[in-house]
Structures are given as structure tokens and as C-alpha cells.
Amino acid sequence: MKKILSLVSLSVAALLLGGWMLATPQHEINRLNSTLIVADGGQPAPPPPWADGGQPAPPPPWAA
Numbered sequence: 001m002k003k004i005l006s007l008v009s010l011s012v013a014a015l016l017l018g019g020w021m022l023a024t025p026q027h028e029i030n031r032l033n034s035t036l037i038v039a040d041g042g043q044p045a046p047p048p049p050w051a052d053g054g055q056p057a058p059p060p061p062w063a064a
Contacts, residue, residue: 050056
């Protein structure tokens with residue numbers, strides 16, 4: 001009985017540790033991305049438009 005109980009508790013501990021390790025980076029990344037601030041204290045600038053005002057060209061067919 002002790003052997004089964006120790007195996008179950010070890011499995012539960014491993015699952016909890018694995019879940020914690022998988023979930024922690026996502027929380028940290030989401031927290032950091034929600035408050036973007038550049039070095040001067042303002043908000044980051046939006047990306048510049050394309051030179052001709054259009055959309056980027058699709059990739060060539062041989063690149064896929």
C-alpha cells in the first residue's frame with residue numbers, strides 16, 4: 001500500500017510541476033506584452049506602411 005501511495009503522490013507532484021513549468025512562461029509573456037513601453041516612456045510606433053501604399057507581394061510559388 002505504501003508503494004502505491006508513494007507512486008501516486010510522485011506522479012501527482014510530477015504532473016503539477018510539469019503544468020507549472022508549461023504555464024509560467026505564457027503568463028510572463030502575456031503580462032509583458034500587455035504593457036509595451038519604449039525607452040523614452042511612450043508607446044511603440046506602428047509599423048510603417050509599404051512604400052507604394054499597397055500590400056506586400058506574395059511569396060514565389062517555388063518558395064513553398
